Amino acid sequence: MDERENLIPRIRIRKRSVSIQDVADRAAVSIATVSRAVNKPHLVAAETATRVQHAIEELGYRPNRFAQGLMTQRSGLLGMALPDLRGEFDFEILRSADAEARRLGYQILVSALPPHGSPSSASALAGAFGLVEGVALMALESDNRVPPQLSDLRLPIVGVGVSFDGATDVLLVNHASGARAATIHLLSTTMPENCFYLGGPPHLVDSRERADAFSACLSAAGSPPRPDQVICNECSMAWGEHWANEVLPSRRDRTTAVLAATDQIAYGVVRTAQGLGMSIPEQVRIVGCDGSSLASIIRPTLSTVRVPRDELGRLAIRTLVARIEEPETPPLRVVLDTDLTVRESSALIA
Amino acid sequence: MDERENLIPRIRIRKRSVSIQDVADRAAVSIATVSRAVNKPHLVAAETATRVQHAIEELGYRPNRFAQGLMTQRSGLLGMALPDLRGEFDFEILRSADAEARRLGYQILVSALPPHGSPSSASALAGAFGLVEGVALMALESDNRVPPQLSDLRLPIVGVGVSFDGATDVLLVNHASGARAATIHLLSTTMPENCFYLGGPPHLVDSRERADAFSACLSAAGSPPRPDQVICNECSMAWGEHWANEVLPSRRDRTTAVLAATDQIAYGVVRTAQGLGMSIPEQVRIVGCDGSSLASIIRPTLSTVRVPRDELGRLAIRTLVARIEEPETPPLRVVLDTDLTVRESSALIA
DNA sequence: CTGAAAGCGCTAACAT
DNA sequence: ATGTTAGCGCTTTCAG
Numbered sequence: 253m254d255e256r257e258n259l260i261p262r263i264r265i266r267k268r269s270v271s272i273q274d275v276a277d278r279a280a281v282s283i284a285t286v287s288r289a290v291n292k293p294h295l296v297a298a299e300t301a302t303r304v305q306h307a308i309e310e311l312g313y314r315p316n317r318f319a320q321g322l323m324t325q326r327s328g329l330l331g332m333a334l335p336d337l338r339g340e341f342d343f344e345i346l347r348s349a350d351a352e353a354r355r356l357g358y359q360i361l362v363s364a365l366p367p368h369g370s371p372s373s374a375s376a377l378a379g380a381f382g383l384v385e386g387v388a389l390m391a392l393e394s395d396n397r398v399p400p401q402l403s404d405l406r407l408p409i410v411g412v413g414v415s416f417d418g419a420t421d422v423l424l425v426n427h428a429s430g431a432r433a434a435t436i437h438l439l440s441t442t443m444p445e446n447c448f449y450l451g452g453p454p455h456l457v458d459s460r461e462r463a464d465a466f467s468a469c470l471s472a473a474g475s476p477p478r479p480d481q482v483i484c485n486e487c488s489m490a491w492g493e494h495w496a497n498e499v500l501p502s503r504r505d506r507t508t509a510v511l512a513a514t515d516q517i518a519y520g521v522v523r524t525a526q527g528l529g530m531s532i533p534e535q536v537r538i539v540g541c542d543g544s545s546l547a548s549i550i551r552p553t554l555s556t557v558r559v560p561r562d563e564l565g566r567l568a569i570r571t572l573v574a575r576i577e578e579p580e581t582p583p584l585r586v587v588l589d590t591d592l593t594v595r596e597s598s599a600l601i602a
Numbered sequence: 603m604d605e606r607e608n609l610i611p612r613i614r615i616r617k618r619s620v621s622i623q624d625v626a627d628r629a630a631v632s633i634a635t636v637s638r639a640v641n642k643p644h645l646v647a648a649e650t651a652t653r654v655q656h657a658i659e660e661l662g663y664r665p666n667r668f669a670q671g672l673m674t675q676r677s678g679l680l681g682m683a684l685p686d687l688r689g690e691f692d693f694e695i696l697r698s699a700d701a702e703a704r705r706l707g708y709q710i711l712v713s714a715l716p717p718h719g720s721p722s723s724a725s726a727l728a729g730a731f732g733l734v735e736g737v738a739l740m741a742l743e744s745d746n747r748v749p750p751q752l753s754d755l756r757l758p759i760v761g762v763g764v765s766f767d768g769a770t771d772v773l774l775v776n777h778a779s780g781a782r783a784a785t786i787h788l789l790s791t792t793m794p795e796n797c798f799y800l801g802g803p804p805h806l807v808d809s810r811e812r813a814d815a816f817s818a819c820l821s822a823a824g825s826p827p828r829p830d831q832v833i834c835n836e837c838s839m840a841w842g843e844h845w846a847n848e849v850l851p852s853r854r855d856r857t858t859a860v861l862a863a864t865d866q867i868a869y870g871v872v873r874t875a876q877g878l879g880m881s882i883p884e885q886v887r888i889v890g891c892d893g894s895s896l897a898s899i900i901r902p903t904l905s906t907v908r909v910p911r912d913e914l915g916r917l918a919i920r921t922l923v924a925r926i927e928e929p930e931t932p933p934l935r936v937v938l939d940t941d942l943t944v945r946e947s948s949a950l951i952a
Numbered sequence: 953c954t955g956a957a958a959g960c961g962c963t964a965a966c967a968t
Numbered sequence: 969a970t971g972t973t974a975g976c977g978c979t980t981t982c983a984g
Contacts, residue, residue, distance in 0.1 A: 284954070322959095322979090351714065638969090674963070
């Protein structure tokens with residue numbers, strides 16, 4: 253090829269996007285005035301403001317968020333770390349959080365929380381959240397400190413679900429209130445000795461708190477639970493099925509009442525009971541927990557302890573934003589109650 | 603109060619976070635060397651590198667992402683706009699997208715897409731995505747241009763679900779393939795005249811494509827569908843129930859086969875059929891669409907056309923990142939097939 | 953009310 | 969291999 257071709261300057265591909273200077277030139281003002289016209293319109297003459305506005309529109313100017321952030325240290329970004337982004341639970345929280353964030357002029361950066369103490373957890377989180385102004389950190393396990401890499405960022409952090417060590421504010425769920433309501437509901441027509449609690453893994457706070465509430469209710473009714481009445485295992489349909497297969501066949505002669513730590517477990521019991529030809533709620537009464545959408549679809553419809561997920565998400569964001577915009581407010585610690593929705597699976601027989 | 607108190611300088615609250623200069627001072631090198639030690643370690647002497655590393659750790663230095671971005675125009679952020687953040691569908695995509703993004707060193711900014719053409723849509727999206735390097739835009743409605751405010755950003759955009767006008771790359775779902783498989787499955791033991799398609803709103807591409815595939819299959823079987831065999835309405839359990847109540851009672855003498863556009867609709871049919879005392883799959887055979895998690899839980903388990911949601915999310919991110927890092931690649935247009943999972947609700951009777 | 957100028961913290965030429 | 973320096977695009981005193 254002709255060597256001279258190399259002398260022809262390469263066309264600049266990178267089209268510099270329009271900057272504040274371009275707008276200033278176009279409107280025949282200084283960049284300072286453009287900045288003011290955009291951010292503090294009241295400091296600028298009306299006539300100037302419109303001229304700038306026109307220039308902005310004609311040029312399609314968009315402030316560079318990096319440059320803005322460099323000065324203001326603000327990004328309008330909120331981090332949201334969820335334990336696993338699995339299941340409806342996390343999702344509904346995220347959904348309401350997103351809606352609330354938008355409403356307040358923020359945007360949400362999601363991230364599944366890497367497994368506890370994994371090495372990647374460290375840099376991952378910190379890197380991920382390098383631009384956010386605050387973080388909502390969720391968890392359901394009990395042992396919780398804010399990961400050091402996160403607290404190093406010195407950001408406002410609102411802990412959701414469990415009491416985080418190092419969080420600025422905390423949003424908790426009173427799992428006991430709903431579990432208590434459910435247990436009392438069951439006890440209203442079923443003898444304490446015939447009530448069972450099927451829990452999930454004991455390190456999950458919700459499962460544990462519900463177990464405690466259940467036990468307390470039985471004790472209050474004058475019949476502290478036998479060991480076989482409160483069993484913690486896992487959150488799966490299989491566990492519900494397994495338990496039901498082991499226990500229900502020998503109990504056809506009397507009503508059995510079950511409080512399951514999740515709707516999934518409850519479904520397992522429902523299915524097995526149906527398979528055994530036992531009637532619900534006459535022979536087996538079942539209450540789940542979580543208020544999953546399945547609860548009202550499945551037949552029989554499932555009584556369930558509702559966790560206010562939408563409120564949890566909304567409040568998490570609202571708290572976080574309040575903290576960001578008003579840092580000196582005293583730390584907030586809110587506990588949201590859970591409540592019982594009675595449906596066919598545990599209905600009282602007249 | 604003593605006036606002299608005012609002479610005492612206010613303590614600077616705002617603790618300037620440690621900057622690259624602080625590290626440079628501590629390590630007795632220039633800021634350029636610190637920058638290199640961090641970003642291009644191979645350009646720096648091993649001994650210097652470790653000294654810098656130590657300084658960084660001792661000071662707890664974290665590069666300022668705004669300043670970095672100002673130079674590099676990179677944020678490591680990917681925007682993900684979903685039509686409504688409702689339902690499992692969006693969520694599973696988000697989940698797999700998040701996982702893939704992390705894997706590639708990016709982070710996801712979520713945003714429910716404001717309703718088509720709403721005024722807020724404009725500024726909202728653009729503002730929200732001011733920091734992202736690319737956007738994955740999902741939709742299920744047919745008429746789709748990329749919102750102008752978004753295309754003004756001149757970012758790589760991958761359209762997911764439908765063919766976006768203005769998207770750089772496109773990821774589509776072949777809803778026909780699964781619907782065809784389902785229809786053929788139904789036709790294998792049920793006469794074409796006894797097959798029905800219950801659709802959702804006609805502006806949803808999935809619903810429409812499935813309707814077309816269904817019709818085509820019936821035609822191919824020599825029996826083009828009557829108008830009452832292909833009905834589009836809405837995606838709700840209520841619609842399934844309504845249809846079943848209207849149609850099924852008069853069809854007890856022969857098998858009825860139903861392809862429903864969503865699992866929700868299918869559940870409605872299942873419930874009503876059960877309520878009418880009709881047996882599934884003997885008298886009524888049902889196939890849903892979407893592969894929702896409920897499908898394998900409910901009894902009878904529901905045959906369903908599976909949409910590869912996890913792959914959709916993963917591929918969306920992978921495509922987007924490829925485009926960001928290699929802008930000159932020819933536009934990609936991928937179509938993912940759907941397939942049929944046969945379960946109890948439509949099982950062939952031996 | 954507006955303009956000039958000083959950075960914000962960093963990367964990337966360009967020197968050395 | 970390292971240092972010097974010029975910005976990136978914006979906000980914000982500080983003067984006029």
